[in-house]
Amino acid sequence: EAAIQRGEGRLGLGGAFLVATGTHTGRSPKDKFVVRTPAVEDHIWWDNNAPMAPDAFDRLHADMLAHVKGRELFVQDLYGGADPAYRLDVRVVTELAWHGLFIRHLLRRPDANDLAGFVPEFTILNCPSFKADPARHGCRSETGIALNFEKKLILIANTAYAGENKKSVFTLLNYILPAKGVMAMHCSANHAMDDPEDAAVFFGLSGTGKTTLSADPARTLIGDDEHGWSDRGIFNFEGGCYAKTINLDPEAEPEIHATTSRFASVVENMVYDPETLELDFADDSLTANTRVAYPLEAISNASPDSLGGHPKNVIMLTCDAFGVL
Numbered sequence: 224e225a226a227i228q229r230g231e232g233r234l235g236l237g238g239a240f241l242v243a244t245g246t247h248t249g250r251s252p253k254d255k256f257v258v259r260t261p262a263v264e265d266h267i268w269w270d271n272n273a274p275m276a277p278d279a280f281d282r283l284h285a286d287m288l289a290h291v292k293g294r295e296l297f298v299q300d301l302y303g304g305a306d307p308a309y310r311l312d313v314r315v316v317t318e319l320a321w322h323g324l325f326i327r328h329l330l331r332r333p334d335a336n337d338l339a340g341f342v343p344e345f346t347i348l349n350c351p352s353f354k355a356d357p358a359r360h361g362c363r364s365e366t367g368i369a370l371n372f373e374k375k376l377i378l379i380a381n382t383a384y385a386g387e388n389k390k391s392v393f394t395l396l397n398y399i400l401p402a403k404g405v406m407a408m409h410c411s412a413n414h415a416m417d418d419p420e421d422a423a424v425f426f427g428l429s430g431t432g433k434t435t436l437s438a439d440p441a442r443t444l445i446g447d448d449e450h451g452w453s454d455r456g457i458f459n460f461e462g463g464c465y466a467k468t469i470n471l472d473p474e475a476e477p478e479i480h481a482t483t484s485r486f487a488s489v490v491e492n493m494v495y496d497p498e499t500l501e502l503d504f505a506d507d508s509l510t511a512n513t514r515v516a517y518p519l520e521a522i523s524n525a526s527p528d529s530l531g532g533h534p535k536n537v538i539m540l541t542c543d544a545f546g547v548l
Contacts, residue, residue, distance in 0.1 A: 225320035226240060226242075226324060227240070231321050235502070236484045236501070236502075238487060239483060239485060239486070239488040240487065240488065240490065241493065242321055242489065242491055243492055243509060244382075244383040244385070245383055246382075247383060247384040248492050248512055249386070250387055250390055251382055251387070253273075254362065254363055254364055254368055254382075255368040255370075256273045256362060256370070257274060257275065257370050258275045258374075259274040259277070260371070260372060260373040261373075263372050263373075273363070275361050275362065279359075279361030280361075283355060283359075283360040283378055284348075284374075284376065286356075286359075286360070287380060291350055291353075294318070296316050297319070298316050298323070300313075300338055301313050301330035301331060301332060301333065302330060302331040302462075304396065304451065304460050305331060305459045305530055306458035306530065308455070309405055309453060310331070311392070312345075313346070313347065313395075314345075314346045315330070317349045318352060319351060321385075322349055322385055324489060325389075325516050326389065328487075328489065328517055329388070329389045329462065329465060330389070330392065330463075332462055343375075344375060346375065347376075347379065347391055347392075348378050348379070350378075351380075351382060353380045355367040366381040366382050367380045370395070377395075379391065385491060386514070389449075389461070393407070393409075404454065405453040406452040408426070408451065408452060410425055410426045410427070410433065410448075411424070411425045411433035411436065411437030411445075412450050412457055413438075413439060413442040413443055413444050413445055413531075414443050414526070414531040414532070415442060415443070416442060419530060420456075420531075420533075421532070421535055422445070422531035422532050423442075423534055424452075424457065425538045426537070426539050427539065427541070427542075428542075429467070433447055434448070434467070435475075435476055436540075438479060438522055440524060443525070443526045444522050445459050445529055445530070445531050446519070447464040447465070447466065448464070448465060449461055452533075456530060457531045457533070458529060459519075459526075459530075462518060462529075463519055463521075464482075464516070464517055464519065464522070465514055465515075466479050466515050467513065467514060468514060469507055469512075479515075482521045483502055488515055489515065489516040489517075490514075491513065491514040491516065493506075494509060
């Protein structure tokens, strides 16, 4: 309601929220930085993770706070991780109302009585209207995603692509959980209808079929993208799904297709008819990375607790036309 009142997007068929993210229609991995603090210095692969100096981060933080001072912001207190033993309590502060809706779908929602005593372990501040200054803030461009493990703070600037919100939490868990003996996995997962111990995980890059295969109507969906594997079994990090919609087929994938006209689903960067609001599933003129975000309960066979046993099957989705694997 707030997002529509503020003109951030349009109300679509069935009450879905239709939005375009502008310049950034995907993640900006080259604009992602980890603040180089003593505690993480020896534990991060710096060749593959761009460092940011602590003083540059502090300037970015101060400048972003000055930029949003006096503005209306949206705050969601959420969990990353379905297993209470390993979950991360996260506060997400967003400039855009629809980002609050998105992350409420994608992370796990505490019960109302748990919110009163909620203390965030990490805070995310997302401000798409703030443009970073590479010279002042130690980044590559006007866009920046900066993780500070010491201050337990993530800053996201100059990108409205909602996936940055969820991936920043995944990045945190990728760093925190291995030290606790938990493997963080970019995969989907499901289990047999009557047996959570009969679990399967599906590894694959974006667009290889994780979401589709895990939503098999003959099995119970654990999750479609991010999971942990501990001594107790597997658990979803998330409370929702972020499915690609390009060429989504209502016959092949009826439940995922139905979420694009479900109340409060977030439909991102899809082209639609301005008069009828009909979505064009084949149009990739904005991006081939068209998406819909929805809570797990939108899928009828989703697991209520998002937990499973140790996987009996591990499936690699490789798109490997050359048989290299």
